[in-house]
Amino acid sequence: MTTLHAFLAFTRSSGRLVLRGDVLYWSWIGLLLLLIASGLAAYVDQLRVGLSLTAMRDPVSWAFYIGNFTFMVGVAAAAVVLVIPAYVYDWKPIREVVIIGELLAVSAILICLLFVMVDLGRPERFWHLIPGVGLLNFPRSVMAWDVIVLNLYLLINLVVVTHVVFSAFRGRHYSLRLVYPLVLLSIPMAIAIHTVTAFLYSGMASRPYWNASILAPQFLASAFSSGPAILLVVLQLLRRFTDFEIKDEAIGKIAELMAYAIFLNLFFHGAEVFKEYYSNTEHSLYTRYWFEGIGTHTTLVPYAWTAVGLQLLALVLFIVPAARRNSVTLNVGAVATYAGGYIEKGMGLIIPGFTPDTLGEIYEYSPTMHELRVAAGVFAIGFLVFTFLLRVAVPILLGQVRLAGTGTQALE
Amino acid sequence: MATPRTAHDVDDHPTSLTRRSFTTCAAAAAAGWILTACGPKRLYDVSRERLRELVGDVEREYSATYGKDVTVSAAGPQPGVLFGYALDISRCTGCRRCVYACVEENNQSRDPQVHWIRVLQMDKEHGVDFAHADQYYEPAQVPEEGKFYVPVSCQQCRDAPCTKVCPTGATWAEKDGIVVIDYDWCIGCRCCMSACPYGARHFNWKAPSVAATDVNPHMHYLGNRPRPKGVVEKCTFCIQRVREGRYPACVEVCPVGARKFGNLLDPDSEIRYIIEHERVMVLKEELNTMPKFFYFYGT
Ligand code: SF4
Ligand code: SF4
Numbered sequence: 001m002t003t004l005h006a007f008l009a010f011t012r013s014s015g016r017l018v019l020r021g022d023v024l025y026w027s028w029i030g031l032l033l034l035l036i037a038s039g040l041a042a043y044v045d046q047l048r049v050g051l052s053l054t055a056m057r058d059p060v061s062w063a064f065y066i067g068n069f070t071f072m073v074g075v076a077a078a079a080v081v082l083v084i085p086a087y088v089y090d091w092k093p094i095r096e097v098v099i100i101g102e103l104l105a106v107s108a109i110l111i112c113l114l115f116v117m118v119d120l121g122r123p124e125r126f127w128h129l130i131p132g133v134g135l136l137n138f139p140r141s142v143m144a145w146d147v148i149v150l151n152l153y154l155l156i157n158l159v160v161v162t163h164v165v166f167s168a169f170r171g172r173h174y175s176l177r178l179v180y181p182l183v184l185l186s187i188p189m190a191i192a193i194h195t196v197t198a199f200l201y202s203g204m205a206s207r208p209y210w211n212a213s214i215l216a217p218q219f220l221a222s223a224f225s226s227g228p229a230i231l232l233v234v235l236q237l238l239r240r241f242t243d244f245e246i247k248d249e250a251i252g253k254i255a256e257l258m259a260y261a262i263f264l265n266l267f268f269h270g271a272e273v274f275k276e277y278y279s280n281t282e283h284s285l286y287t288r289y290w291f292e293g294i295g296t297h298t299t300l301v302p303y304a305w306t307a308v309g310l311q312l313l314a315l316v317l318f319i320v321p322a323a324r325r326n327s328v329t330l331n332v333g334a335v336a337t338y339a340g341g342y343i344e345k346g347m348g349l350i351i352p353g354f355t356p357d358t359l360g361e362i363y364e365y366s367p368t369m370h371e372l373r374v375a376a377g378v379f380a381i382g383f384l385v386f387t388f389l390l391r392v393a394v395p396i397l398l399g400q401v402r403l404a405g406t407g408t409q410a411l412e
Numbered sequence: 413m414a415t416p417r418t419a420h421d422v423d424d425h426p427t428s429l430t431r432r433s434f435t436t437c438a439a440a441a442a443a444g445w446i447l448t449a450c451g452p453k454r455l456y457d458v459s460r461e462r463l464r465e466l467v468g469d470v471e472r473e474y475s476a477t478y479g480k481d482v483t484v485s486a487a488g489p490q491p492g493v494l495f496g497y498a499l500d501i502s503r504c505t506g507c508r509r510c511v512y513a514c515v516e517e518n519n520q521s522r523d524p525q526v527h528w529i530r531v532l533q534m535d536k537e538h539g540v541d542f543a544h545a546d547q548y549y550e551p552a553q554v555p556e557e558g559k560f561y562v563p564v565s566c567q568q569c570r571d572a573p574c575t576k577v578c579p580t581g582a583t584w585a586e587k588d589g590i591v592v593i594d595y596d597w598c599i600g601c602r603c604c605m606s607a608c609p610y611g612a613r614h615f616n617w618k619a620p621s622v623a624a625t626d627v628n629p630h631m632h633y634l635g636n637r638p639r640p641k642g643v644v645e646k647c648t649f650c651i652q653r654v655r656e657g658r659y660p661a662c663v664e665v666c667p668v669g670a671r672k673f674g675n676l677l678d679p680d681s682e683i684r685y686i687i688e689h690e691r692v693m694v695l696k697e698e699l700n701t702m703p704k705f706f707y708f709y710g711t
Contacts, residue, residue: 052618125599356542359542
């Protein structure tokens with residue numbers, strides 16, 4: 001059978017796998033579809049009326065959408081935490097779960113791109129960014145770099161996972177000559193996507209809150225804690241609901257790596273906070289706005305302390321080996337890491353950067369219902385894609401579904 | 413495109429199309445042709461003829477929309493001209509007439525309100541200090557005791573962070589120093605707003621509205637023509653006026669003569685006299701944006 005035929009069969013099987021499921025599966029899909037519908041309706045309104053439906057205004061011209069984008073770039077980059085030990089040190093137990101990390105990266109990048117899309121004032125003009133037909137301001141604009149690395153990273157991961165899963169479907173071993181260099185390349189790429197995104201902010205001298213060289217390392221540290229936090233939960237779910245074998249060792253290793261990342265993240269934040277408060281220049285206004293508010297303007301303060309609290313909790317739970325090994329405290333810690341990182345990026349990075357604005361105006365931003373609906377819709381699309389990817393990849397990788405004539409339990 | 417375009421090579425626009433189409437591979441050219449045929453194209457990438465056509469189209473469109481004769485100029489920069497602005501802080505009374513003259517001249521949206529000029533009230537005690545600035549002051553009479561006023565609009569930076577960050581090259585500096593935006597090319601990503609240290613860029617969060625009776629029919633393609641929703645706009649030194657040798661509207665309207673304008677390359681101009689003889693300063697000089705908007709204390 002030719003490759004083309006095999007690929008068509010692969011697509012058909014994938015479609016069938018996605019459409020097969022129990023009540024739990026369909027309730028999950030139903031929930032996601034509801035969120036997507038609500039997000040879509042909100043987005044259509046936004047297209048009609050404009051971004052005035054959000055709480056963004058001239059003083060705070062980027063906010064929740066771009067905060068989410070930044071956070072998800074981190075999640076996508078975090079796949080590297082698993083790729084490094086798996087391929088560089090050839091550490092077996094983690095190797096099997098790398099593919100899950102890559103599927104997660106694909107879905108996360110999709111979410112990122114959607115968040116940028118919903119934030120554009122003229123989304124129908126996105127093709128202006130395509131070199132050749134449009135005009136990509138490369139290399140001057142860091143945004144242009146971001147567009148390039150994000151799309152490359154997406155492409156690399158897509159190629160690797162498609163190739164690995166498709167090979168398994170045909171009952172063959174994936175080609176090491178293709179996968180190995182690509183996976184190696186994906187390591188610097190993962191670091192690059194988050195570094196370039198950090199440079200997007202730290203390169204702006206007009207915003208002292210971002211204009212710090214510590215921003216890129218801080219981004220990586222927070223990404224390497226919140227990204228694997230999702231994976232930890234996903235892996236345990238996979239272990240429960242499928243025959244996918246995930247060793248305790250793998251989970252333990254991820255948790256151990258996370259402990260370093262959480263600590264580093266808090267340390268970098270501490271370094272920044274020390275600089276701001278001890279030197280006490282005008283530039284500390286932004287940090288003050290985040291942690292204590294300015295005068296009566298205190299909208300963000302509860303977010304700030306929730307994030308700090310969650311991350312401290314996570315640190316304790318991950319640093320104590322017994323807590324890390326206990327599945328309950330481990331999961332509490334994972335959720336705390338994720339939520340803490342999400343608040344820190346979603347609200348704490350972008351908005352204080354703009355408050356007060358460059359002319360000293362204080363505009364208090366807090367997301368509208370509209371923004372929450374659109375954001376939930378975007379996340380739901382990402383989760384839906386991730387669910388479908390797992391739905392297809394897991395049984396094929398387990399050898400439960402194969403191309404007719406190549407395996408035992410052929411679906412054809 | 414094979415060659416990255418920067419603010420510098422944008423300037424030689426009318427000829428660049430021919431040069432570029434040779435260097436562009438056939439496929440990209442074909443795709444580009446299809447897209448341009450059905451959509452707008454960045455203004456300065458099109459030939460002079462196409463530009464005239466485009467301008468004619470928008471003239472007709474605006475004339476029909478507003479029921480009056482609208483002229484849209486596409487006048488380019490004059491050789492040997494680099495515009496500069498100076499403002500005498502010691503004279504400014506904070507009356508904000510410039511703000512409203514600018515709104516009328518440049519067809520800024522009345523609802524929602526967009527103001528390209530913002531007048532900041534500051535305490536004499538603090539000096540020029542944005543952290544304590546107030547742009548929403550409302551006393552019965554200006555100037556207020558113990559206060560002074562700093563009007564801020566686009567500083568027309570020589571090294572403009574806003575043009576550097578724009579991912580599509582929708583904003584750039586013209587040869588005569590005016591930083592412009594092509595409203596038909598801007599994708600509304602607002603990178604430039606984050607990068608501008610002077611809050612000079614304004615986004616159209618919803619469709620701007622100007623009543624037909626209020627529309628200033630004397631327009632420039634890169635200046636005061638009505639903007640669509642979802643794009644960024646800013647002060648252009650009244651490009652529609654200054655390229656015809658007139659003063660910007662804010663200079664004309666200022667009742668105390670605090671505002672000065674002219675050609676920085678002309679050694680006999682008033683602006684050069686001010687720079688050479690007054691104590692001039694620029695805002696946020698530490699950011700190295702090199703504004704062409706100078707402040708001075710004349711008295
Ligand atoms: S003041 Fe702002 S908008 Fe004007 S040129 Fe400078 S950076 Fe650009
Ligand atoms: S909003 Fe428009 S002008 Fe500003 S950076 Fe984006 S595309 Fe460029």
